[in-house]
Amino acid sequence: VKRRERSVAEYVEGVLSNDRTILAQAITLVESNAAKHMEMAQQILNALLPHVGKSIRIGITGVPGAGKSTFIEAFGKFLCENGHRVAVLAVDPSSSITGGSILGDKTRMENLSRDPRAFIRPSPSGGTLGGVHRKTRETMLLCEAAGYDVILIETVGVGQSEFVVRSMVDFFMLLALTGAGDELQGMKKGIMELTDAVVINKADGDNKPKALAAKEEYNQFLHYLRPATPGWETKAYTCSALLGEGIPEIWQVVEQFVETTKKSGVFEMRRRNQLKDWIYSMIKDYLETSFFSHPQIKEKLPIIENNVISGTLSVTKAVQELLQIYENKKASE
Ligand code: GDP
Known part of the structure; x- marks a missing residue:
């Protein structure tokens, strides 16, 4: 039997009252890579931030x-x-x-x-x-x-x-x-x-x-x-x-x-720096994944790599070409 889906409010309330079943389910949402789950997980997390x-x-x-x-x-x-x-x-x-x-x-x-x-x-x-x-x-x-x-x-x-x-x-x-x-x-x-x-x-x-x-x-x-x-x-x-x-x-x-x-004050300072680092590492993560999973990059990368290795293309030029491909694709999306 498929369980009725909980609302964001139910998750929030359940976590705050330490309902362990709901807490475990909320964690499962957070761990999911499905877009729908991620969206819901972020709504729950935002509501919980004050706590x-x-x-x-x-x-x-x-x-x-x-x-x-x-x-x-x-x-x-x-x-x-x-x-x-x-x-x-x-x-x-x-x-x-x-x-x-x-x-x-x-x-x-x-x-x-x-x-x-x-x-x-x-x-x-x-x-x-x-x-x-x-x-x-x-x-x-x-x-x-x-x-x-x-x-x-x-x-x-x-x-x-x-x-x-x-x-x-x-x-x-x-x-x-x-x-x-x-x-x-x-x-x-x-x-x-x-x-x-x-x-x-x-x-x-x-x-x-x-x-x-x-x-x-x-x-x-x-x-x-x-x-x-x-x-x-x-x-x-x-x-x-x-x-x-x-x-x-x-x-x-x-x-x-x-x-x-x-x-x-070191305690608070570290927490603040950790939050900042988290932002930057997530951006890097996102960009890296987005870059390397890009179909045209995947297609061109081995060719450009070969040109660099055979000495017909400089590394800087190669990277510029790849970034150009990536940015053009982005613009046409
Ligand atoms: P983990 O791989 O780091 O999680 O290590 P475990 O907690 O599984 O422990 C590995 C082994 O060391 C087990 O056989 C434990 O019983 C043993 N062990 C752990 N702590 C102690 C300790 O304080 N004294 C002794 N003598 N053995 C320990």
């Missing part, structure tokens, strides 16, 4: 196996028990590239997902990372309007996804393991420069002394990096997501971060 922005947005990254889902389950449970409402979202870098999933669609965070104070939404599938970016951001806004006051956004630290998540959160943490030395080399430095806290997980049993040593190593390293957030010193901490040890302390760090950055 968004009142949460603390936290990004969590780490390699597969670092313990992200175990940590989020323990952290989320702790927050729920302390009067918060927690929404968990994911940005899965693989879904846009391979169609598969690194974060996994297996039932994760089973305990937390049964808690009525928590809302877990898996990664939106399909589309470019830019498309996933929009969907995750808008899903976050819907969750805020529904009254979730802590938003956790999980991603695997590969490729561009951690930059995308950094661009939509207030606080960004790296979940790390012992053996800091290996991680500190190479690409990890890039992630370190985005982080407000390095949390060394699995600090339990035989692993505890190693975790504490890793904490020192990280702290020494972090000391020489420019902090991700002006006026905030990024430090390393340890915890055991499995045993729940160190979890309240991590929340204290987040609270302190929020207090410090709100006082200094």
Whole structure:
């Protein structure tokens, strides 16, 4: 049986009263690429705008196996028990590239997902990372309007996804393991420069002394990096997501971060800059998609590319020709 379609007003009311079924359906609309759904989703979002922005947005990254889902389950449970409402979202870098999933669609965070104070939404599938970016951001806004006051956004630290998540959160943490030395080399430095806290997980049993040593190593390293957030010193901490040890302390760090950055104005400034960046990245995304999906560009691009490679056409001239084709088509539309 085809469900009767809800009106915009019904969606708005349902989200504001935290009707979880309606919230989930509103997110499905936001995630849809169909023009009709997109139009409706934008009407809903516009009506909800006065109710968004009142949460603390936290990004969590780490390699597969670092313990992200175990940590989020323990952290989320702790927050729920302390009067918060927690929404968990994911940005899965693989879904846009391979169609598969690194974060996994297996039932994760089973305990937390049964808690009525928590809302877990898996990664939106399909589309470019830019498309996933929009969907995750808008899903976050819907969750805020529904009254979730802590938003956790999980991603695997590969490729561009951690930059995308950094661009939509207030606080960004790296979940790390012992053996800091290996991680500190190479690409990890890039992630370190985005982080407000390095949390060394699995600090339990035989692993505890190693975790504490890793904490020192990280702290020494972090000391020489420019902090991700002006006026905030990024430090390393340890915890055991499995045993729940160190979890309240991590929340204290987040609270302190929020207090410090709100006082200094950095919190609001970052949010404003994120909104501006969002506008520009959406424009770039739109233009890029529109350009490369243009039939005449698709036809001419390989030919022009060949001319450049064979040395009969300069790159600048080639690009000018392509843009000419694109703009002429636009004008004749
Ligand atoms: P993810 O891939 O980053 O989401 O990692 P998972 O949360 O799935 O954890 C990977 C493995 O590490 C699982 O077998 C967990 O039980 C284990 N694990 C996670 N956190 C801890 C911890 O604090 N201590 C110990 N000993 N094991 C942990």
